[in-house]
Every structure is written in C-alpha cells, then in structure tokens.
Amino acid sequence: MSTEEEARKLDEADPGHRGLFRVPPAEGGAYPETAYFAGNSLGLQPVAVREELLAELDDWARLGVEGHLAAKRPWLPYHSLLTAPAARLVGALSSETVVMNSLTVNLHLLMVSFYRPAGERTRIVIEDSAFPSDSYAVRSQARFHGLDPDAAVVRLETQEILDFLATEGETVALVLLGGVNYRTGELLDIPRITAAGRAVGAVVGWDLAHAVGNVPLRLHDWGPDFAAWCSYKYLNAGPGAVAGVFVHERHHGGGLPRFEGWWSTEESTRFEMAPVSRPPSTVEAWQVSNPPILALTPVLTSVRIFDEIGMEALRERSIRLTGYLESLLDEIPAAEVLTPRDPARRGCQLSLRVRDADDLSRRLRVRHGVVTDARKPDVVRIAPVPLYSSYHDCWRAARAFEEEA
Template sequence: MTSTENEAHRRDGADPGHRHLFHVPPADGGRYPESAYLAGNSLGLQPRATRTELLADLDAWSRLGVEGHLEAERPWLPYHGLLTAPAARLVGARPSETVVMNSLTVNLHLLMVSFYRPAGERTRIVIEDTAFPSDSYAVRSQARFHGLDPDTTVVRLRPRDGEENLRTEDVTAFLAAEGHTVALVLLGGVNYLTGELLDIPAITAAGRAAGAVVGWDLAHAAGNVPLSLHDWDVDFAAWCSYKYLNSGPGALAGVFVHERHHGDTGLPRFEGWWSTAADTRFEMTPVSRPPATVEAWQISNPPIFAMGPVRTSLELFDAVGMPALRDRSLRLTGYLERLLDEVTADRPLTVVTPRDPARRGCQLSVRIGTGNANELTKRLRHEHGVIADAREPDIVRFAPVPLYSTYHDCWRVADALAATVEATS
C-alpha cells in the first residue's frame, strides 16, 4: 500500500478520538498488543465507566433493599427517566416521544400492534430484501397474525439488477404507484449487510403521502449517523443499544413514537403496569390511565441493572456530541475506503457500500470473491489481531467506529486483508 503505518500514526496524533474511554480486547494474533476492533456494528466495546456505575447501582441494592426504589442515589422507580432526554437528543426527538425499554424485536412487535392495521386493499408491509432476518420474521408473523399470507403481504424491495443498494427514487416510485396497497413501510435506516444509509426523510414523506404508516429499524443507525425523527415526521422507530451505543450484549432498546399519535385512544396497544401514568401507578386501580406520551407503550417495570450501561453510554454521546462523531466518522471511514481501494484493486474483493459518504455510516462491507467470509475473519483475528464481522456467504463488514477506532486500526485492517487474501488466492 502507498499509505504507510507512520502516516496512520500521524493521523491519530492529529485526530485522536476517545479510545482511552473504552476497554479494547487484547490481540489474539499478530504483532500488536491490542486488537484492531472493527466489529462495533455488531457489538460495541465496553466503556471504562460502565463497571463503576453498574457496581454503584448494585451497591444500592445491597445497602437499601426495597427502599432503593426511592432512596438510592439514582432511585429505581423513576430510573428510566434518566435515559429519556439523552436518548431523545441522540435520535432527534422530543423527550415525550422517546423511551428505553425491552429489546428491539419485542419493541417492533409492540409498535406494530398499534401501527400495522391492515384493512381493505391496504394490507402490505414493505421491507428491503436484505432486511435483517429478525425483521423479516417479525413482519411475516404479523401478517400471519392478521390472517394474511406473508408471501404476498410482505413486499421485499430489491436493488436494480447488477447493483448492490436501493435507490431512493425506486423506493419512492414504488410507493407512488403501489402505496394505496401499503399499510406499513418498515425499513432499516442503515442496512445491516451493505451499510447503506437510506434517505429517511424522503422515503418517510413518500410513504406518508401514499397513506401508509412509516416506521424505521434504526439498529445500525442510532449512534452511527445524525437523526431527526421528529422533524422528519417519522411515525415510529425502534433501535437497539448494543452496537454503536456500547451498552453491552442484548442491552435494552429504544422506541420513538411521534407526538401526533400520543393520546390517540383509537390506537390498539398492549398494556401493563408501566403503561399507566406514573402519578397514578400506586393507586393500584384495575383500569390503566395511560399518559399522552410514548410511555403509554411501556408494559413492565424497567430492569435497573440493564438500564445502567445504557445511561452510561448515553452520557458519553451527550459529552462528545453526534455532530463531532459524524465528522470524525467521515474522516475515518474515508481513510479506510482509500486503503481498501488499494487492496481490492488486484484482488477478488469488492466494496459493496455506497461510495457517497452521505449514503453510508461508518461501515464498509467487502464481498469476498472466493466466498467463505467466516474463514477469512477467523484468519484476520488469529493471524493479525483484526476483529471484523462476517455475514455468510461472502460479506465481511468493517466498522471504524469514531468513538474508539483509530487510523492505525484501519491501516492494520487493510494490511491484514491484503496479506490474508494474497495468501489464499
């Protein structure tokens, strides 16, 4: 490669990021003590503050028992409210529109109870063909639940022949032509496989103009790209917090419901103890009195020890700010792209992520012409200390996360990829 290791180090000196705030796994191979960790799109690294903050919540339980609900330093009863404002800032929403609860697919189902209401000819659900399997399973099961055939109810939008990514104009053209049959548009904000960032405001506007409800799975978008859910007029959205939000494996997820739906008594909704207004919760009445906020979609009381890592992570994002993270993401991902251009030029490798920085987050996906992506990522890890993420049969995903990845990580990835593919070609 024409780009040298020394150049990568110089870039890190000028643009250091926040790696010191995270635990980086030791390298399993190669000549460096730490891994080059580019799998944050699958599981983010642990912030150093998480352990201390979580132990403090555990200590409150040991000292106070049940009284911790009201007397802990961070009382448990209103604990979920500590996450509301920073989560809202992260996704461009109002606090009344945002809540942290459950896991991603559970939240999507709870939201579809309210917002997927097939009637007459308007029954179809639109997803992308390369939607994450969990989303596919969820919408197909929703179709079956309503007595519909999932094979005809679920529409899977595909890129044009010979292309890797959806074009916005093709999505909006479909909605203009077929929108009268569409009850729900549910797309991934950033596609998990290719890393493509869809045009959320344009597609939302097209879907709503067609009379459909528009929801977004932001698993790969939250904490990765700037979002303005309220201003974009999105109906609802859900996201997980174990990828770019670094809240731990299986961490609690987030929900957005636009305020225009709040207090709508015509919306069906599942309810539980936490669905009723907080100031009436301990009256223990048999009939719920839900607030006119997104908190009406809550069901169970929140798991405090699962909320702690989310709170710690959101404090980090508040301190650094998404605009600064997005700027560094563009620089870091652009640098990795230039390195990969050199590596892929004479090897059986193709970057399938859009080249336009405005159409992607910090993930670059590489198709391996020889297939066997899992085998390649194993070799990258064990021979070079590079941790990436495989999606069979032939995609390897690299995510230079702006919070903790370095330019030297990117250089190591490109160097290791070149050596590994060279050795197996």
C-alpha cells in the same frame, strides 16, 4: 499504501476517544490490542460501566426494596434519566422517546398499534436484504391478521422503494425499513422515504439498529410514525442491552390500540393500584413492564458519552476515518467494496465481498488481531467506529486484508 508512520500521525491529529473504552487484547499479530471493527455487531465496553453497575449493586445490598426511592439514583423513576439524552441522540422530543425492552419486542408492540391492515391496504414493505429478525417479525404480524405473508410482505431493493410507493402506495399499510442496511452499510434516505410513504397514506416505521449512534438523526422533524433501535451496537451498552422507541407526538393521547401493563399507566397514580390504566399522553403509554435497573445502567453510561461528545462531531470523524480506510482498500485489487462510496449514503461500515467470509474473518483475527465480522457466504463487514477506532487500526486492517484476501 499509507505507511504505519503516516497512520500514527493522523491519530495524533485526530485522536478520537479510545481511552473511554476497554479494547480487547489481540489474539494474534504484532500488537497488544485488537483493531476492533465489529462495533456494528457489539460495541466495546465503556470504562465507566463497571463502577456504575457496582454502585447499583451496592445500593441493592444496602437498601433492599427501599432503593426504589432511596438509592443514589432512585429506581422508581430510573428510566427517565435516559429519556432526554436518548431523545437528543435520535433528534426527538423527550415525550417521543423511551428506553425499554429489546428491539424486536418493541417492533411487535409498535406494530400492534401501527399495522392495521384493512381493505386493499394490507401490504408491508421491507427491503429485500432486511435483517432476518425484521422479516420474521413482519411475516408473523401478517399471519396474526389472517393474511398470507408471502402476499402481504413486499420485499424490494432499496432503489425500488420510492417507485413502488408511487405506483402501489394505496395497497401499503406499513413501510418498515432499516435506516442503515445491516449487510451493505447503505444509509437509506430516511426523510425522503418517510415523506413518500406518508403521502400515499401508509404508516412509516424505521428499524434504526445500525443507525443510532452511527449517523445523525432528526426523527421528530422527519416525521416517521415510529422507530425502534437496539443499544448494543454503536451505543456500546452491552450484549442484549435495553432498546429504545420513538413514537411521533401526533400519535400521543389518541385512540391507537396498544398493549398495556404496569408501566403504561400514569406514574403519579401508579400506586393507587386502580384496575384500569390511565396512560400518559406520551410515548410512555407504550411501556408495559417496569424497567430492569441493572440492564439500564450501561445504557445510561452510553448515552451520556454521546451527550458529552456530540453526534455531529462523531459523524465528522466517522467520515474522515471511514474515508481513510476506503482509500487504503482502493489500493488492494482484491477489495470489492459493496457499500456506497458517497459518505452521505453510508455510516461507518464498509462491506467487502470475499470468497469465504467466515474463513477470512477468522484469519484476520487470529493472525493479525483484526476483528471484523462475517455475513455468510461472502461479506466481511469492517466498521471503524469513530469513538474508539484509530487510523492505525485502519492501516492494520488494510495491510492484513491485503495479505489474506
């Protein structure tokens, strides 16, 4: 196995951006900071967040309601500060992107528009190992339309999806898949699956919770109908952070049904207090409520970091860093990696099959200061995040795994 000195030298040559984040202290082990590999569950806190939040609190204390127009960053149009950097992050037009709500709420709001079962076209395709919340959401949508979710929801292994669309596509109303599978770390072929779904007349949407901030995306060019993502994993915007939505421009200004509210009418006429909404011809027509300013602030801090560093540069470092961790694990007989070995088919997460995931993850943390997460019963996930993880972290993780597995 690579030595600690070799890992340190790699960090000198390829340092990342650890100084932008607050790394928790280690619970155990020989090092003061944790080797933090749980960014696929909750990203670390950016150093800048505290000052940014205090600025909003100060404006609230100083201005009260006048902060809507007079704050340093006026609250009334505040959400628009996030639009352009969020759009760049997902490869979309600004008119196609909005930061709002939480992930599953957004998926439901989007399915109001895009899951319209009719005739023989009633099925929803998801991956068999979809995140449970997605499974709950699509099953509840099927029931809402009077359908049997056991019949309407089709669960497929990822390698089965294209064949199923080719043979059964005329029965599919909606394809809704995770861009990066939460359990295995597999990066699905988003453009190819999108094209296949649309070719057979299905609507195609993506849950990008594990993809945004992890892999480069080109949503406008790839052409899915919609996508949604959370901001608390790789985007490091804090627990339960405000999420994001993409709706392709071909659906703007059309006749799709939507739920509406205070923020889904034109900004320029909002305070005319008219009884009938006048929705804009952008994704903002899908907004419902006014945005929570104190919750948006960490997201703004986050997307600015990605804007400054660039997703392509982070992806290149991710491939190097994850490849290094993989090479260390390859030397450990007990390390069974479930994630695809081809860097083009994964993000930064490596999933390991183990005997007791909860117990192993606990021992890595309390004995070695290595923070991973467990997915019961037998998967430990290790995510070397290119923004703040180091080669030395990877070396620590591999050495700890060798001792404990």
